[in-house]
Amino acid sequence: MTTTPSGPPGPPDPSAPSGRKRRRTQTRTPNWNIPQLEEWGLSQVQQRLLVIVGSVAGVLVAAVAVTFAISTIGNDFVPERATAAAISTQPRPDAYRGWVSPKLFAPIARIDADPTPLTAKDVFGEKTLKEGGVTLKLSGTKLDTDCSAVIWSQELADRLAEAGCTQALRGTYRSADGRYVAQYTLLNLRDTESADGLVQSLNATYRGGWVQVPSGTPLFPTGGHTEASGHAMGHYAGLVWIGRADGAEPGPRDDFVSLSLAVRRAEKAVFRRVVAVGPAGG
Known part of the structure; x- marks a missing residue:
């Protein structure tokens, strides 16, 4: 008797019952006015670019990634150069x-x-x-x-x-x-x-x-x-x-x-x- 070697499982049959229905994820409207980034001197356009970069890279919460993204979008200002208090009080x-x-x-x-x-x-x-x-x-x-x-x-x-x-x-x-x-x-x-x-x-x-x-x-x-x-x-x-x-x-x-x-x-x-x-x- 010839034994057919088993291979990796194929794609699921779309006609087969899924067993459990997936919940639809509600689409949320992004908020481009982020208080911390505003304190750092970023406009809403720059905040949007920063969030996009962070989402793609999956490291938005990492301080290193934030610093890199800020310099990438053309603003080399970082918090150490001017305090948040100075930014909030200076027009x-x-x-x-x-x-x-x-x-x-x-x-x-x-x-x-x-x-x-x-x-x-x-x-x-x-x-x-x-x-x-x-x-x-x-x-x-x-x-x-x-x-x-x-x-x-x-x-x-x-x-x-x-x-x-x-x-x-x-x-x-x-x-x-x-x-x-x-x-x-x-x-x-x-x-x-x-x-x-x-x-x-x-x-x-x-x-x-x-x-x-x-x-x-x-x-x-x-x-x-x-x-x-x-x-x-x-x-x-x-x-x-x-x-x-x-x-x-x-x-x-x-x-x-x-x-x-x-x-x-x-x-x-x-x-x-x-x-x-x-x-x-x-």
């Missing part, structure tokens, strides 16, 4: 975009060609700035030669030191109708490469480190919606920070484009430096 923008220096600022590509320090009057001499239907009134100014004093992240302080920051000038504004608030910060750096690198690096790290409003000048409500942009101009970097005075997100009646352009009129001081140096670079 920061909800959106940011950085722009490198246009060629027209080539004459002031290096601070060597433009060595005279700026004054608060140079940058904030105009008390009223207008663009479209927006009118801004200057409410305060502050000039610091210690650039680390104007920000709340040690990582950003280190980056400013590497960029050779010698001055940080801040001006705060409120619109004439009381609807908007804004701050403009101008940083005097070593060269264009440093300015470009700073405004571009903030694309990934702005939620983990940002400029402060001068003490004694309440401006942006804690937890309110604000937006920002960074503009390299030769060896200078300008940071625009805008929002509604009530902290609400912009609606159909809000013109944040005109608001941003209005506060950037403070950059006339940089254009005057280009003219003074001349196209030959000095």
